[in-house]
Amino acid sequence: MRLVILDNYDLASEWAAKYICNRIIQFRPGQDRYFTLGLPTGSTPLGCYKKLIEYHKNGDLSFKYVKTFNMDEYVGLPRNHPESYHSYMWNNFFKHIDIDPNNAHILDGNATDLQAECDAFEKKIKEAGGIDLFVGGIGPDGHIAFNEPGSSLVSRTRLKTLAMDTILANAKYFDGDLSKVPTMALTVGVGTVMDAREVMILITGAHKAFALYKAIEEGVNHMWTVSAFQQHPRTIFVCDEDATLELRVKTVKYFKAILPLLLILFSLKDLELRNLGLHSLPFSFLTIYVLNSFCLC
Amino acid sequence: MRGGQVAARAPVIQFTNCRILRGGALLREDLWVRGGRILDPEKLFFEERRVADEQRDCGGCILAPGFIDVQINGGFGVDFSQASEDVGSGVALVARRILSHGVTSFCPTLVTSPLEVYHKVLPQIPVKSGGPHGAGVLGVHLEGPFISREKRGAHPEAHLRSFEADAFQDVLATYGGLDNVRIVTLAPELGHSHEVIRELTALGICVSLGHSVADLGTAEEAVQSGATFITHLFNAMLPFHHRDPGIVGLLTSDRLPAGRRIFYGMIADGIHTNPAALRIAHRAHPKGLVLVTDAVPALGLGNGRHTLGQQEVEVEGLTAYVAGTNTLSGSIAPMDACVRHFLQATGCSVESALEAASLHPAQLLGLEKCKGTLDFGADADFVVLDDSLHVRATYISGELVWQAEEARP
Numbered sequence: 018m019r020l021v022i023l024d025n026y027d028l029a030s031e032w033a034a035k036y037i038c039n040r041i042i043q044f045r046p047g048q049d050r051y052f053t054l055g056l057p058t059g060s061t062p063l064g065c066y067k068k069l070i071e072y073h074k075n076g077d078l079s080f081k082y083v084k085t086f087n088m089d090e091y092v093g094l095p096r097n098h099p100e101s102y103h104s105y106m107w108n109n110f111f112k113h114i115d116i117d118p119n120n121a122h123i124l125d126g127n128a129t130d131l132q133a134e135c136d137a138f139e140k141k142i143k144e145a146g147g148i149d150l151f152v153g154g155i156g157p158d159g160h161i162a163f164n165e166p167g168s169s170l171v172s173r174t175r176l177k178t179l180a181m182d183t184i185l186a187n188a189k190y191f192d193g194d195l196s197k198v199p200t201m202a203l204t205v206g207v208g209t210v211m212d213a214r215e216v217m218i219l220i221t222g223a224h225k226a227f228a229l230y231k232a233i234e235e236g237v238n239h240m241w242t243v244s245a246f247q248q249h250p251r252t253i254f255v256c257d258e259d260a261t262l263e264l265r266v267k268t269v270k271y272f273k274a275i276l277p278l279l280l281i282l283f284s285l286k287d288l289e290l291r292n293l294g295l296h297s298l299p300f301s302f303l304t305i306y307v308l309n310s311f312c313l314c
Numbered sequence: 315m316r317g318g319q320v321a322a323r324a325p326v327i328q329f330t331n332c333r334i335l336r337g338g339a340l341l342r343e344d345l346w347v348r349g350g351r352i353l354d355p356e357k358l359f360f361e362e363r364r365v366a367d368e369q370r371d372c373g374g375c376i377l378a379p380g381f382i383d384v385q386i387n388g389g390f391g392v393d394f395s396q397a398s399e400d401v402g403s404g405v406a407l408v409a410r411r412i413l414s415h416g417v418t419s420f421c422p423t424l425v426t427s428p429l430e431v432y433h434k435v436l437p438q439i440p441v442k443s444g445g446p447h448g449a450g451v452l453g454v455h456l457e458g459p460f461i462s463r464e465k466r467g468a469h470p471e472a473h474l475r476s477f478e479a480d481a482f483q484d485v486l487a488t489y490g491g492l493d494n495v496r497i498v499t500l501a502p503e504l505g506h507s508h509e510v511i512r513e514l515t516a517l518g519i520c521v522s523l524g525h526s527v528a529d530l531g532t533a534e535e536a537v538q539s540g541a542t543f544i545t546h547l548f549n550a551m552l553p554f555h556h557r558d559p560g561i562v563g564l565l566t567s568d569r570l571p572a573g574r575r576i577f578y579g580m581i582a583d584g585i586h587t588n589p590a591a592l593r594i595a596h597r598a599h600p601k602g603l604v605l606v607t608d609a610v611p612a613l614g615l616g617n618g619r620h621t622l623g624q625q626e627v628e629v630e631g632l633t634a635y636v637a638g639t640n641t642l643s644g645s646i647a648p649m650d651a652c653v654r655h656f657l658q659a660t661g662c663s664v665e666s667a668l669e670a671a672s673l674h675p676a677q678l679l680g681l682e683k684c685k686g687t688l689d690f691g692a693d694a695d696f697v698v699l700d701d702s703l704h705v706r707a708t709y710i711s712g713e714l715v716w717q718a719e720e721a722r723p
Contacts, residue, residue: 096360107356112344118363 018233018246019253020272022261026221029257030064033152033219036253037069038078040150040215046082051120053084053142055151055210056110057162058102061219062154063109070113080116084145086138087123088153088162088210091199092176094126100190101126124174124203135174135203142209151213155220158182159228159241163204166240172206207245216252218243223259230263324349326358327712328366332698334377335668336688345377347694350711354690372698375706378668379686380418380695381649382675384497385455385545385579385606387423389613391622394422394439397431401438409448411614413716415648416671416705418695419450419685421496423608426458426469433490440494444695444710452679453496456489457545460500460510461525465550468644469525481506482513495519496679499545501526502536515540520679522579523561525550530563537570543678544578546608548591565599577678579606582656583647585633589659596660604678605652605671610634610644654703664703 023029037054046052056062072078090102098104103123111121122141128134142148153161158180164172165180179187184198191197210216220229232243233254246252261269329345336343346353346366358364388394390411392404405422412420422439424432436454444450458466459475466474478484486492498514499522500507511521523536524545529552533541544551544561552560559566564576580595581587582605596603607613611622612634619637620627626637632651634643647655649671657667676686684693694712697705708716 097354097356103360104356107359111359112355118359118365121359123360 018249020233020268021253021255021276022269022273023255023257026064026257029219029221029255030062031068033062033065033217033255034068034072036217036255037065037150037152038072041078041080041083044149048082051082051084051145053086053145053148053150055148055153055205055213056085056087056106057152057154057219058087058089058105059154061221061225062152065152065219066110070110073114080114083116084120085116085122086142086145086148086205089202089204090124090126092126092131092201092203094199096125096127126199126203131176131203135176138174138203138205139209142212148210148213150215150217151210152217152219153210155218155225155228155232155243156183157186157224157228159231159243161207161210161218161243161245163202164207164242166242168207168239168242170237170239170242170245171208171211173208174203174205177202177204207242211245211249214251216246216249218246218252218254220254220256220260222257223262225256225260226262226264229254229256229260234264234268325367326353326364328355328369329372329377330369332372332375332377334688335379335665335672338665338669340376340665345688345696347712350694350713352688352690352692352694357690376664376668376699376701376703377688377696378416378699379672379676379688379692380449380697380708380710381416381605381653381671382452382679382686383412383417383420383607383609383649384452384543384604384675384678385423385457386412386420386609386613387425387644388611389609391611391615391620393611393622394435395424395427395431397427397434401435405439405451406448409444409451412449412649413708413710414705414718416650416653416697416699416708417449418444418697418708418710419452421452421455423455423457426461426466426473428473429488429490432456432488436490436494441496444715446710446713446715448715450695450710452681454494455497455499455522456495457499458525459488460485460498460504460507462501462503462527464527465501465525465552467525467550476504477506477510479506481510485510485514492517492519497522497543499524499543501528502541503528503532507536508539511536511539511541518680523551523564526561527552528561529558530560530567533561533564534567534569537564537567537574537576542574542577543604544576546586546606547578547580547595548587549581562595565595565602575602575677577602577604577674579604579608580656581606581608581645581647582652582659583607583632583645584655584659585642585647586645592656592659593661596662600662600666602674603670604674605649605656606675607647607649607652608645609648610646612644613646613648615646650699650703650705657703667703 023032041052044052094101096103124138125134158166163177178201187198188195231241237244237247326348333340334343334345346355389408392408439454441453442451458469459473497520502523514521520543521541522543522545523541554562612627612629617629627643628635628637632647634646636643653667653671672686676682695710698707706718
């Protein structure tokens with residue numbers, strides 16, 4: 018894995034957004050060649066979404082030839098409920114960018130046949146050629162998407178009952194009233210995310226530190242489902258300092274030492290490359306060149 | 315369903331780079347319009363899987379619901395209380411000219427007049443939707459003749475009336491019918507007024523108290539019978555007295571029917587109401603304040619002397635005088651000027667000032683689902699304002715119906 022540690026939430030969000038932006042631009046998406054992106058919800062990726070919107074508004078990034086697949090959606094919550102993941106994605110991302118609505122896929126938590134809805138979602142991912150980059154987060158109980166502790170590490174998209182930890186964590190979005198929080202959700206499986214060609218997990222905040230420790234310093238365990246990605250060929254964990262609080266000093270020192278080799282991603286406006294006459298290159302070119310030079314899996 | 319299908323094929327227009335008034339706040343959101351109505355873009359995205367057909371950049375302006383004027387007696391030389399053969403043209407002229415003031419709907423107002431005038435004029439002012447031809451007519455506001463002699467103001471004494479024994483029939487006979495009527499101003503101290511108020515309310519007509527010497531008790535009973543509006547608060551009524559607040563006391567009365575809100579019109583032209591009085595009313599009951607122009611035919615005529623019917627009027631800026639005197643001759647401040655003055659005099663938020671000219675009159679008339687709001691499904695009647703609340707453009711049913719000179723290409 019690659020472990021990228023930034024000083025704070027804003028820097029971590031920016032790094033992750035630049036990475037995604039780079040990947041899309043480097044892929045050169047077009048009419049017959051869509052870039053497929055897996056997307057998360059929650060408070061962690063908000064900063065990353067804001068940055069992606071900024072790059073789009075600057076004219077650096079278009080989502081015209083990008084297909085997205087969200088990880089999950091609550092069951093039984095009306096689609097236009099302010100806390101549904103449809104509302105979240107519309108307000109925090111889709112309404113600010115140029116994605117084709119036919120290419121934005123989110124599970125329908127109000128489908129009449131929920132398992133059929135899940136199977137159809139898997140099929141759509143397959144038809145799109147699989148996921149190029151799946152972006153995700155981690156729950157305080159170490160879950161990826163809604164794959165709660167005990168979920169099979171080879172699971173596919175299905176209906177899950179939420180664990181108490183998750184319901185408690187979500188209560189803040191429902192006026193702190195536990196009875197209002199949905200108890201079931203449709204979610205991509207651990208296996209579904211493992212199938213992606215590349216995975217990026219965003220982890221920020223001290224409250225996620227223990228889960229990160231369990232996910233990367235202990236064994237692969239279905240009680241901490243993010244640990245499954247230890248067996249994925251291409252995973253990056255992007256975190257802030259606070260999220261590393263439960264890791265060994267040795268782990269943190271090792272990954273921090275090799276971070277400069279990854280080339281901290283700056284927009285060409287920030288660098289003095291313009292003085293060297295390199296400003297005419299797309300800013301991604303330099304960064305991807307350097308990233309690919311160092312195989313850090 | 316036919317109507318739904320036609321609307322679904324209409325182009326989707328997205329107004330971007332703007333702040334919209336929604337839910338009492340100015341939000342940095344885009345306004346989506348289709349088929350003359352405000353559209354829910356999230357629903358469009360997820361259910362119809364469509365994007366906008368056209369985007370229009372609003373240059374960072376404010377988009378507010380179109381203003382609604384529920385008391386306007388004429389303008390641009392037109393007098394609604396004049397029994398001409400072609401009342402329709404006069405109404406149409408005013409309707410078109412007030413678009414530049416940001417008004418998208420209005421109630422042409424008739425002052426106390428002889429029976430013949432009502433019988434001739436009323437049938438010629440039908441309720442009409444707005445459009446490029448002009449602001450929409452919501453119905454007529456009949457101010458009089460059932461008002462107090464003492465508080466008649468400029469209304470002609472000869473044509474005042476009181477209710478006869480069969481009061482409601484008397485009303486019908488006076489007006490010749492209530493088909494196009496939306497608001498009736500009357501004095502509740504007149505005998506038999508309660509049955510009239512009840513009958514009018516039952517017909518869906520808004521009853522307003524004004525030109526009256528009623529005390530608070532009488533006014534409260536009138537509200538209990540169905541009255542919901544006060545015509546130009548402070549003017550043509552007993553002044554506030556601490557032992558009998560009169561009609562003004564309705565603003566803080568505890569004897570109103572549960573769940574009922576009393577609305578009150580205010581002329582905020584900087585001349586007819588002292589700013590301190592404006593502030594007292596606003597602070598006492600902000601949610602009931604309805605900005606009205608109560609404009610007279612001299613509105614929009616420009617500085618100088620004008621002949622209006624039997625009167626000679628001298629216009630100087632926002633003030634109209636009886637020619638050669640210092641006597642005020644009615645209000646001539648356009649609605650957008652009233653909104654600006656109201657904002658400056660009360661120090662209220664921009665949102666409050668805008669709601670006083672749009673949401674509150676819509677609520678008064680029970681139209682808040684489709685007018686006076688930018689909620690999804692409402693009619694796309696809105697006004698584009700710069701930060702100083704000057705009108706840059708006016709839209710009715712999503713169509714541009716007026717644009718400021720500088721804004722034109």
